[in-house]
Amino acid sequence: MTVLQKKAANPIGHLSPEDIEEIGRRLDAIRDEVIATRGARDAAYIRKVISVQRKLELGSRAVLLLSLFPPAWLIGTAGLSVAKILENMEIGHNILHGQWDWMRDPKIHSTTYEWDHASPAEQWKHAHNNLHHTFTNVVGKDNDLGYGIMRVDEDQRWYPLYLAQPFWNFVNAMFFEYGIAAYDLELGKNLATKERRQDPDFKARTKQVLKKIRGQMTKDYVVHPLLSGPSVLHTLAANAVANVVRNVWSHSVIMCGHFPEGVETFERKSIVGETRGEWYLRQMLGSANINGSRAMHIMTGNLSYQIEHHLFPDLPSNRYQEIAPKVRAIFDEYNLRYTTGPLPKQVASAWAKVFRLSLPNDFGARVRSLGRPAGSRYGALPAR
Amino acid sequence: MTTFASDPVARDTFRSRLRDRAWQIAAAATHPRDPADYLDMFRPLRAGADLRARVVEVRPETCDAVTVVLRPGQAWRGHQPGQYVRIGLDVDGVRLWRSYSLTSAPGDGLITITAKAVPDGVVSAHLAQELQPGQLVHLDQAVGDFVLPDPAPRKILFITGGSGITPVMGMLRAGLGRFEDAVLVHSEARADDVIFGDELRDYAAAGHLRLVEQHTDTHGRLDVAALADVVPDLAERETWACGPAGLLDAIEEQWASLTEIGELHTERFRTALAEPGEGGSVTFSATGTTVELDGTTPILDAGEQNGVLMPSGCRMGICFSCVLPLRSGAVRDLRSGEVTTAAPGDGVLIQTCISAAAGACDIDC
Numbered sequence: 001m002t003v004l005q006k007k008a009a010n011p012i013g014h015l016s017p018e019d020i021e022e023i024g025r026r027l028d029a030i031r032d033e034v035i036a037t038r039g040a041r042d043a044a045y046i047r048k049v050i051s052v053q054r055k056l057e058l059g060s061r062a063v064l065l066l067s068l069f070p071p072a073w074l075i076g077t078a079g080l081s082v083a084k085i086l087e088n089m090e091i092g093h094n095i096l097h098g099q100w101d102w103m104r105d106p107k108i109h110s111t112t113y114e115w116d117h118a119s120p121a122e123q124w125k126h127a128h129n130n131l132h133h134t135f136t137n138v139v140g141k142d143n144d145l146g147y148g149i150m151r152v153d154e155d156q157r158w159y160p161l162y163l164a165q166p167f168w169n170f171v172n173a174m175f176f177e178y179g180i181a182a183y184d185l186e187l188g189k190n191l192a193t194k195e196r197r198q199d200p201d202f203k204a205r206t207k208q209v210l211k212k213i214r215g216q217m218t219k220d221y222v223v224h225p226l227l228s229g230p231s232v233l234h235t236l237a238a239n240a241v242a243n244v245v246r247n248v249w250s251h252s253v254i255m256c257g258h259f260p261e262g263v264e265t266f267e268r269k270s271i272v273g274e275t276r277g278e279w280y281l282r283q284m285l286g287s288a289n290i291n292g293s294r295a296m297h298i299m300t301g302n303l304s305y306q307i308e309h310h311l312f313p314d315l316p317s318n319r320y321q322e323i324a325p326k327v328r329a330i331f332d333e334y335n336l337r338y339t340t341g342p343l344p345k346q347v348a349s350a351w352a353k354v355f356r357l358s359l360p361n362d363f364g365a366r367v368r369s370l371g372r373p374a375g376s377r378y379g380a381l382p383a384r
Numbered sequence: 385m386t387t388f389a390s391d392p393v394a395r396d397t398f399r400s401r402l403r404d405r406a407w408q409i410a411a412a413a414t415h416p417r418d419p420a421d422y423l424d425m426f427r428p429l430r431a432g433a434d435l436r437a438r439v440v441e442v443r444p445e446t447c448d449a450v451t452v453v454l455r456p457g458q459a460w461r462g463h464q465p466g467q468y469v470r471i472g473l474d475v476d477g478v479r480l481w482r483s484y485s486l487t488s489a490p491g492d493g494l495i496t497i498t499a500k501a502v503p504d505g506v507v508s509a510h511l512a513q514e515l516q517p518g519q520l521v522h523l524d525q526a527v528g529d530f531v532l533p534d535p536a537p538r539k540i541l542f543i544t545g546g547s548g549i550t551p552v553m554g555m556l557r558a559g560l561g562r563f564e565d566a567v568l569v570h571s572e573a574r575a576d577d578v579i580f581g582d583e584l585r586d587y588a589a590a591g592h593l594r595l596v597e598q599h600t601d602t603h604g605r606l607d608v609a610a611l612a613d614v615v616p617d618l619a620e621r622e623t624w625a626c627g628p629a630g631l632l633d634a635i636e637e638q639w640a641s642l643t644e645i646g647e648l649h650t651e652r653f654r655t656a657l658a659e660p661g662e663g664g665s666v667t668f669s670a671t672g673t674t675v676e677l678d679g680t681t682p683i684l685d686a687g688e689q690n691g692v693l694m695p696s697g698c699r700m701g702i703c704f705s706c707v708l709p710l711r712s713g714a715v716r717d718l719r720s721g722e723v724t725t726a727a728p729g730d731g732v733l734i735q736t737c738i739s740a741a742a743g744a745c746d747i748d749c
Contacts, residue, residue: 038477039476039477039478040474040476040477042477043474043477043478044477051425054421054422054425055425058422061413098671098691101691101692101693102477102478102691103474103477103479104479104480104688104691104693105474105479106693107421110671111670111671111693112693114416114417115416116417215412215415215416216415216416218412218415219412219413219414219415222412223409223413224413227413
């Protein structure tokens with residue numbers, strides 16, 4: 001993909017400024033309607049999810065105390081994986097977005113909740129809520145575009161280092177939570193110079209992350225295995241597998257949110273003086289949904305409704321499904337592309353892009369032109 | 385072991401150390417959650433849990449008042465008659481806290497509160513219509529200094545209006561034997577509307593107290609200046625008064641004008657307000673929320689309505705539970721109209737429940 005502004009056929013070229021503001025007004029109306037009807041039903045939903053998650057986690061960890069027996073290991077590991085996914089996706093991510101702040105329950109509040117994740121809630125909230133959700137898909141501003149280690153857009157410059165990006169992406173998927181922690185710390189940038197390395201703020205934040213990781217590690221790899229007695233090694237392995245399963249799952253879901261074909265990116269200067277309507281439009285075109293079963297939606301923390309989530313990051317996640325048809329109707333009416341697809345297709349699409357962009361933009365053309373006379377090599381460049 | 389058997393102090397210390405250690409291990413196993421979050425699913429009323437109570441019964445008292453019987457968790461430390469308690473209820477999904485006087489005598493493991501419907505009062509409506517036996521509510525420990533000394537004065541006067549009877553009911557139920565000579569002057573619209581009307585009349589009939597009922601629909605408002613007509617020995621009595629602001633204001637004025645008068649204790653459910661001023665935009669810096677406020681909305685209410693997790697307490701400027709630093713800007717005290725200003729970086733502590741914006745301000749929450 002190329003930033004929207006440089007495309008030959010601009011997908012929003014047919015919209016007048018009035019159209020864009022009207023889209024904004026309609027989306028605001030959808031938002032207002034949800035806020036006006038937030039209540040006991042929504043509160044009961046999140047409490048139910050939390051209750052199921054905690055019971056599943058307790059039960060799975062209890063079963064794993066006997067993980068020496070293969071059936072116990074299998075059931076316990078599967079249960080723990082699901083519990084860990086629920087905690088990070090439908091519970092943690094969404095609480096930290098402030099989706100449930102309106103309940104005024106200090107246990108379910110964005111300022112008090114700490115999640116089962118390597119990155120401390122405070123740091124993740126800054127990197128994710130303030131940066132990614134504000135500068136969504138703006139090349140050079142939104143570090144979620146490739147997390148600073150990958151090239152996921154034609155308009156990002158190619159370096160030979162990117163040849164290895166399919167491998168990086170695989171490693172990142174396996175250890176995703178640590179990747180996020182490093183990313184929230186802006187490790188690459190902050191380790192670059194001595195001055196940055198010694199910055200007291202950076203040092204304090206690093207300490208915070210290490211403390212969090214130590215707590216996470218102690219739970220999964222020391223206390224729980226030791227409590228399992230003779231099953232110690234099996235329980236340790238179970239925890240490791242559950243963490244990897246969650247990492248790969250969250251990584252896949254998140255790749256599906258912004259990387260699949262059809263998702264637009266934006267030029268840095270295009271957001272100067274952006275109106276509310278234009279901001280909405282960028283979120284609409286910069287995100288992609290996943291379609292599937294209700295269970296799949298819950299397991300993705302309703303990030304399968306990535307478009308709705310990016311339009312309204314602080315609305316309760318159980319409402320995204322309800323407003324999706326209304327949001328889609330706006331896309332259809334204004335002739336905009338509502339990107340969605342089943343999970344395997346979207347994951348494949350995102351991975352295809354990771355592979356393709358590991359090579360320079362004109363690689364295909366160069367290969368094809370190898371047999372032709374010199375001079376015509378760049379003449380046949382496709383638009384992208 | 386012989387030392388343990390013979391030394392109960394050493395045994396208790398050992399036990400408490402063991403308990404602390406077990407809790408630490410549990411905390412390491414549930415990181416970053418608190419082990420309590422898991423225990424709460426199964427035993428929400430256990431000792432050591434956040435204070436909660438189970439609803440035992442909700443019964444109508446009059447056509448617009450209900451009594452709620454609660455069984456508090458083991459963390460409940462009891463109460464003195466006349467005190468009130470803060471109760472947190474999830475009303476349409478939103479946790480709302482309100483204070484209610486305790487109407488039960490201390491002791492049997494159950495407590496009761498009695499609430500009169502307030503116009504547009506979502507919480508009192510919830511108590512009357514939604515709350516069901518078996519549900520859990522959140523609770524704070526009992527507080528308040530509207531209590532009787534021990535022993536009680538020989539001659540007592542209670543003056544109450546409407547739901548102002550509730551703390552006094554707690555006192556009466558805690559033991560009528562304590563009162564040698566008690567008079568209760570109670571003001572209410574109609575005889576049928578008197579909360580605990582039958583019980584009070586029974587007490588009076590049995591000679592435990594003298595009851596003077598003022599039914600305002602038929603006989604007009606209680607004339608505080610003419611109290612001595614119904615209570616001839618007024619000057620000899622120590623008085624406890626609770627009711628609407630107008631009644632209490634009149635009583636306080638009257639008492640201040642008398643030289644020969646016993647001590648007066650009052651309990652207010654709402655606070656008296658000064659003339660409002662201009663509002664301003666309030667920023668809650670920790671959450672990054674900014675709201676435009678008029679000069680009459682308490683900052684506490686505004687924060688809560690916008691999802692900020694505000695500390696709160698009595699909501700009438702008494703308990704100081706809601707105090708937060710004002711980083712910059714100005715706020716007006718809703719009771720006195722007094723303006724407090726803070727220069728950037730100051731962090732002046734203000735009571736958010738009785739402070740309104742008096743210009744742009746920045747609250748650290």
